[in-house]
Each structure stands twice: as C-alpha cells, then as structure tokens.
Amino acid sequence: MDAPDTRQRLVISAMQLFWEKGYGSTSIADLLKKADVNSGSLYHFFPGKQDVLLAVLDMYHAGIRQMLLDPAWQGVDDPLDKVFALLARYRQALVESDCFYACPIGSLALELHEPDAPVRERLARNFSAWTDAITECLEAAGTRLPLALDRRATARFVLTTMEGGVMLARTYREVSYFDGAVEQLKLYFDHLGRDAAAPASRSRRTPVRRKGRAR
Amino acid sequence: MDAPDTRQRLVISAMQLFWEKGYGSTSIADLLKKADVNSGSLYHFFPGKQDVLLAVLDMYHAGIRQMLLDPAWQGVDDPLDKVFALLARYRQALVESDCFYACPIGSLALELHEPDAPVRERLARNFSAWTDAITECLEAAGTRLPLALDRRATARFVLTTMEGGVMLARTYREVSYFDGAVEQLKLYFDHLGRDAAAPASRSRRTPVRRKGRAR
C-alpha cells in the first residue's frame, strides 16, 4: 500500500504524463524517468507503449468514483446541482492548468487519430461511465424535469457541452469560453425546468418558425 | 491555375494529410511524396514543418466561405436553417469517413497539446470566423429569437455542440452521437423560439428549482 509496486508506478506515472503532455509526446524515456523504472522492467509488464495506455484508461474507468465523482460531489446532494458541480470540477482543472488541460479522456480521444479498437473501446467505455453518472442525476431529479425528457440523451448532451467547452477554452486559452458553454447549458436546463413546472399544458409544439423550405 | 505551383501543391497536400492522419502522424516524407516535391523545395519555401501547418490554417481561414459555408448553404436561405445546414455538412463528413474525421480545426486543436502561440492564434481565428458566420445567421433571425438572447454566446454554443458531438461520434464510431447532440440543440432552439413568440410576457424566472444550497 505504501510503496506501490513497479507496475502500478508505471501506470500512475503514465496517467500523469499522458494528461500533461499527451500520449504521442510522452516518450518511453520520459515514462521510465518519471516512474524511476528501467526499460527492461517496463517491457516485462507490458508488450508495448500502447498497452500502458490501455492500463491507464482502465484505471480511469475503475476509478471514476474515487478520482472524479466523489471529490466533485463533496457536500452536494441535490441531483441537478451535481450536474453542474461536476462541470465546475472541469473548470477548476482548466483554471489550475492555465487552460492547458481538463479532460484526459477527451484529449486522448482527439489526439489519437486512428486509435486501435481496444483503445477506442476503452475511451468509449469511459465516456459511457460518465454519462451513466449524469443520467442517474437526471433520473433522480424526477418531476423537476419534463417527464417526456430523454434522460440519457440529455446526459450525453451534458458531456458534449463539457468537451466542446473544454476544447474552446483550451484553444483560446480563456476559461470564459468554457463558462459560456456551461451558461448556455444552464439556460437550457432552466427552460426544461419551466416545462416541467407547467406539465404538458399550454402551447406545446411552437417550434422556431421556418420561412424557407425545411430540411 | 491548371498546374498549381510547388508551394501551393505542398499546402494543399498538407491540408489533406493533416486532416486524414493528423499533424503529428504526417511525416515530411509523407508530405513530399503526396505533393510530389523534393525535400530541398519544401525547405526552400518553409523554414520547417510547423510553418506548413500555419499556411494550412491560413488557407482554411481564407477559404471558409468557398470551402465550407457556400457549399453548406447551397439553396438554403432561411438564416436558422443555415445553422443546421452547416451542422449537416459536418454530419456528412462524419458519414463519408466512417466517423473518422469531420472538423479539421477541432482535431488539430486537441491534437496539439501545447501548440506554439502562432498556431494557437490561427486555430482561434478559425473558430472565431466560424462563430461570426453563425452569429450573423442568428442576428438575421431577428424577432424569431428572444430579443434579449446573446447572439454571439449562442453561436459559440453551436460550435461547442458541433465539436463535442463530433468528438463523441468519432470515439463511438457512430454518427448517432452527433445526431443526438444536434437534436438537443434543436430542442433548445425550439424553446428559444417559443420564448420569442411570447415576448417577455408570462412567468419568466422560473428556473429549475434547487433543493440543496446553490452554487
């Protein structure tokens, strides 16, 4: 428990390096140095660099509760507050890193242009675990959201907004772009809350009118 | 016009390669082969590989109308239809590439973990040109959107949604994740349209109620 074994040291170091520098820019030499491990040991545990990445992604997946959700939801009970508390966590990561990095999974997902199937599957699994957690929040919100609302689809939209917001903030190096995305999402949720408050009554079906031909 | 000169051939080839394989995975050798140019010629025009990237980003920026907006808006006049027609263009790119790639700027933005200032500025400039175009559409929509709505912030949200949706679709290799993001955005716009239809009347300020402490 105190002195982590070699394999674990490698995975933890890799997690940090991939987060800070990305996968491609992290060399085996970087990793060996950081973990204080020799080349021979690494290749004793892993067939190659990509397999270290797989282990890292598995660790993210296994630790989503302890590493991400629990800290983000410390002292937050309301399910809808939880949604935005999680987003606030990413904001914090952006601020602390001067808008360099926030979501390690998203960064890897776009860095690796043609990831092999096992990598891609693990990225997707991480995203799914994330949306599962948000879906639970939205379900726990009960009647405060429209009954007809698709909780899972909405949860995915929260992830979409987070990842998109992070991308913009990173590119502009200004956290305000992330804030803007969250603000818009909040407006959307406010609209949903209003709909739930007036359940199925009044002028539904009054979408944005189109002048030109639709589609 | 017919036989593009060497420099142009390099930039066009680079644009395509960076899109397909990413910047890091495109080697100078790849580029020379594709453009049918010799090493000496490349380094005659460009100090290094990164400067080719700068030229590519400049070309995207200069050609946003001809290369992106004009084709997307072929036969579309309604300003709000234009918003979704542009998104449909990205969907098409996803479908045609089996969800491998869609937005070259976004891909580069996340691939390059710590891009040098000139690169980052050009990425940001491209995003800004994109949101400018959408902002114009939203302004042209006039009273069909709430007067109080921040057009620019909403345009950024459209970009956020597009980029986030592309990331998810790429990761899951399923265009339905992009469709889901667009669908949610459409729902949001429908809500906005309803608000505009009932201008400033009726129960504003009925956001999602919170049970726990706010913030």
Next chain:
DNA sequence: GTCTATACCCTGATAGAC
C-alpha cells in the same frame, strides 16, 4: 524481476551540385 547496453528505424532538417 531488474539492470545496462544497444539495435534499428524513422524523424525533421541540411549540404551542396545543378
């Protein structure tokens, strides 16, 4: 399981004749 030394390749970039 751990260590050192090293093979071998591909990278971006250069030199210098034409």
Next chain:
DNA sequence: GTCTATCAGGGTATAGAC
C-alpha cells in the same frame, strides 16, 4: 528553384547478464 544524398537525434523495443 530543384534535385540527391545524407546527417544527427530521438523514438520504440530488445538482448542478455544478473
């Protein structure tokens, strides 16, 4: 402006003693 040949360096991965 174009060509060929090549450099120096860093990349992943391996070999083989301990």
